[in-house]
Amino acid sequence: MSPIPPQPTNLSAFLDSPNQPLRIAPSPLPTPGENDIIIRNHAVAINTIDPAQAAGFNVKKYPTVLGHDLAGEVFAVGSQVTRFRKGDRVIGHAWQFLTGEAADGAFSLYSRVPARNAAVLPEGISYADGVVLPLALDTAAAGFYQETHLNLELPTIDAKPASRGEVVVVYGGSSSVGAAAIQLAFNAGYRALATSSPRNFDLCRNCGASEVFDYKSSTIAEDIARAVGSDKFVGLYNAIGVPESFDVVLPVMEKLGGGIVANTKPPGKLPENVSARFVLGVGESSFPLWEGFVTEGLASGKLKCLPNAKVVGKGLGSLQAAFETRDGPVSAEKIVVEL
Ligand SMILES: NC(=O)c1ccc[n+]([C@@H]2O[C@H](COP(=O)([O-])OP(=O)(O)OC[C@H]3O[C@@H](n4cnc5c(N)ncnc54)[C@H](OP(=O)(O)O)[C@@H]3O)[C@@H](O)[C@H]2O)c1
Incomplete structure (x- = not known):
C-alpha cells in the first residue's frame, strides 16, 4: 500500500x-x-x-x-x-x-x-x-446579464467593435467595476461611453471606451446625450458606490431615458422616463461569462487586467x-x- x-x-x-x-x-x-x-x-x-x-x-x-x-x-x-x-x-x-x-x-x-x-x-x-478581475467582472455581469437588469449580450473574442449600433454608458469607468463593465460592453459590440477624472481617460479608452467625459464637467448631461446620438441607448452602469453619484447620473439619464444598474441603492424618486436596479456582485448570473469569455479573452489580450x-x-x-x-x-x- x-x-x-x-x-x-x-x-x-x-x-x-x-x-x-x-x-x-x-x-x-x-x-x-x-x-x-x-x-x-x-x-x-x-x-x-x-x-x-x-x-x-x-x-x-x-x-x-x-x-x-x-x-x-x-x-x-x-x-x-x-x-x-x-x-x-x-x-x-x-x-x-x-x-x-x-x-x-x-x-x-x-x-x-x-x-x-x-x-x-x-x-x-x-x-x-x-x-x-473576479469581483469586478461579477459585479459588472450582475448588472449587465440578468433579465431583471440590463439584459445585455455576452462578450465574445471575435465581436466587432461598436457593431450593434447600441450604446452603453459606464459612470465611474476608472473604478474596478467600471473598467470591467467597459471591457464587457466593448467586447460584445456595444459602443461604450465612460466617465472618470481626466487623469484616467486613457485607462477608460484602453478598456474600450470610445469617448470619456469628466464627471465634474457642468455640461456632462448634454455631452453624453450628444455622444449617444442616433444610436440606441441600452442602459447606464453606475459603478460608483456613493449616493452622490446620482447627482450626476440622474440629469444624464433624464436626457437619455432608460435603465440604470447601480452598485449603490438608487434613490427612491427617479425621473419618469428612468428606472433603476441595485446590483449584487456575487451570484450565478456571471457563470456564462466565466465559462465562455474570460480565459480566451485573457489569452487573446481582449480582456485586460485593469485597473x-x-x-x-x-x-x-x-x-x-x-x-x-x-x-x-x-x-x-x-x-x-x-x-
Ligand atoms: N453592490 C455590489 O455588489 C458592489 C460590488 C463591488 C463594488 N461595489 C461598490 O462599487 C464601488 C466601486 O467599486 P470598485 O472597487 O470598482 O471601486 P474603486 O476601484 O475603488 O473606485 C475608485 C474610482 O472611483 C471613482 N470615484 C470615486 N468617487 C467618485 C465620485 N464621487 N463620483 C465619480 N467617481 C468617483 C474614482 O475615479 P477617478 O479617480 O477617475 O476620479 C476612482 O478611480 C464601490 O463603492 C464599491 O463599494 C458594490
Missing part, C-alpha cells in the same frame, strides 16, 4: 468579532462540494467591501474568513467538475458573502470556490495581475495594513496582497 501523502497545512486570517485585528491561525483544509474547486491562493485583492465586512457588515457568524478575489493553483476538484484539473492556474470569486462559511473566504492559503465562478489564468499573466494591481504586501499578515489602505480613496488601481 502506498503511503498517504501528507496534507498541506491551511492558514487563515480570521475575523473574531467586528473591528478586531485579523488573527492568523491554522484552519481546516477546505473540502470541495461536487461543483467546487479548492485553490491554493497566490494573490488576493482587497475591495471596499472587505473593510466594511471587517466592521460587521453581512457577517453571518464568527470567527469568519473574509475576502472575495483570489488567484492561485487548483489543489482539488469536486466530483462533477470537468473544466479544471489539479495544478491549473486560475482566478476566481470566493463566496463567503453568500454562504458565511470560513472555507469560502479568500483570505486563506486554501479556499473553496464554485467551479463556475472561476477560469483558467493563461501562462504569462501573473497571479497579482489576474486577481484584479493595474498595486501589490502592497506579501503573506496573510499583510492583510490588516492592506485593509487600512482600502479605507481611503483609490484611483484606477486595485490593492493586492501576494501569498
Whole structure:
C-alpha cells in the first residue's frame, strides 16, 4: 500500500468579532462540494467591501474568513467538475458573502470556490495581475446579464467593435467595476461611453471606451446625450458606490431615458422616463461569462487586467495594513496582497 501523502497545512486570517485585528491561525483544509474547486491562493485583492465586512457588515457568524478575489493553483476538484484539473492556474470569486462559511473566504492559503465562478489564468499573466478581475467582472455581469437588469449580450473574442449600433454608458469607468463593465460592453459590440477624472481617460479608452467625459464637467448631461446620438441607448452602469453619484447620473439619464444598474441603492424618486436596479456582485448570473469569455479573452489580450494591481504586501499578515489602505480613496488601481 502506498503511503498517504501528507496534507498541506491551511492558514487563515480570521475575523473574531467586528473591528478586531485579523488573527492568523491554522484552519481546516477546505473540502470541495461536487461543483467546487479548492485553490491554493497566490494573490488576493482587497475591495471596499472587505473593510466594511471587517466592521460587521453581512457577517453571518464568527470567527469568519473574509475576502472575495483570489488567484492561485487548483489543489482539488469536486466530483462533477470537468473544466479544471489539479495544478491549473486560475482566478476566481470566493463566496463567503453568500454562504458565511470560513472555507469560502479568500483570505486563506486554501479556499473553496464554485467551479463556475472561476477560469483558467493563461501562462504569462501573473497571479497579482489576474486577481484584479473576479469581483469586478461579477459585479459588472450582475448588472449587465440578468433579465431583471440590463439584459445585455455576452462578450465574445471575435465581436466587432461598436457593431450593434447600441450604446452603453459606464459612470465611474476608472473604478474596478467600471473598467470591467467597459471591457464587457466593448467586447460584445456595444459602443461604450465612460466617465472618470481626466487623469484616467486613457485607462477608460484602453478598456474600450470610445469617448470619456469628466464627471465634474457642468455640461456632462448634454455631452453624453450628444455622444449617444442616433444610436440606441441600452442602459447606464453606475459603478460608483456613493449616493452622490446620482447627482450626476440622474440629469444624464433624464436626457437619455432608460435603465440604470447601480452598485449603490438608487434613490427612491427617479425621473419618469428612468428606472433603476441595485446590483449584487456575487451570484450565478456571471457563470456564462466565466465559462465562455474570460480565459480566451485573457489569452487573446481582449480582456485586460485593469485597473493595474498595486501589490502592497506579501503573506496573510499583510492583510490588516492592506485593509487600512482600502479605507481611503483609490484611483484606477486595485490593492493586492501576494501569498
Ligand atoms: N453592490 C455590489 O455588489 C458592489 C460590488 C463591488 C463594488 N461595489 C461598490 O462599487 C464601488 C466601486 O467599486 P470598485 O472597487 O470598482 O471601486 P474603486 O476601484 O475603488 O473606485 C475608485 C474610482 O472611483 C471613482 N470615484 C470615486 N468617487 C467618485 C465620485 N464621487 N463620483 C465619480 N467617481 C468617483 C474614482 O475615479 P477617478 O479617480 O477617475 O476620479 C476612482 O478611480 C464601490 O463603492 C464599491 O463599494 C458594490
